[in-house]
Amino acid sequence: MAEEQEQQGRTVTIDGTEYKLADLSENARQQLANLRAADGEIRRLERQLAMARTARQAYARVLQGELSPE
Numbered sequence: 508m509a510e511e512q513e514q515q516g517r518t519v520t521i522d523g524t525e526y527k528l529a530d531l532s533e534n535a536r537q538q539l540a541n542l543r544a545a546d547g548e549i550r551r552l553e554r555q556l557a558m559a560r561t562a563r564q565a566y567a568r569v570l571q572g573e574l575s576p577e
Contacts, residue, residue, distance in 0.1 A: 519531075
């Protein structure tokens with residue numbers, strides 16, 4: 508029961524408009540969950556890309572050192 512009351516008071520802001528979660532259709536709540544999951548995946552992939560770019564820079568520096576005449 509407490510969980511039900513808590514959810515009725517929860518809101519989400521979409522495109523500058525605030526909505527009560529309890530007022531959204533089941534499909535709208537599912538799409539919101541899908542958006543949140545997609546956002547999480549994008550953040551994860553961005554972190555992974557940042558790591559790959561950092562590694563690439565390190566590899567390029569090592570290669571440059573190997574190619575530089577002594």
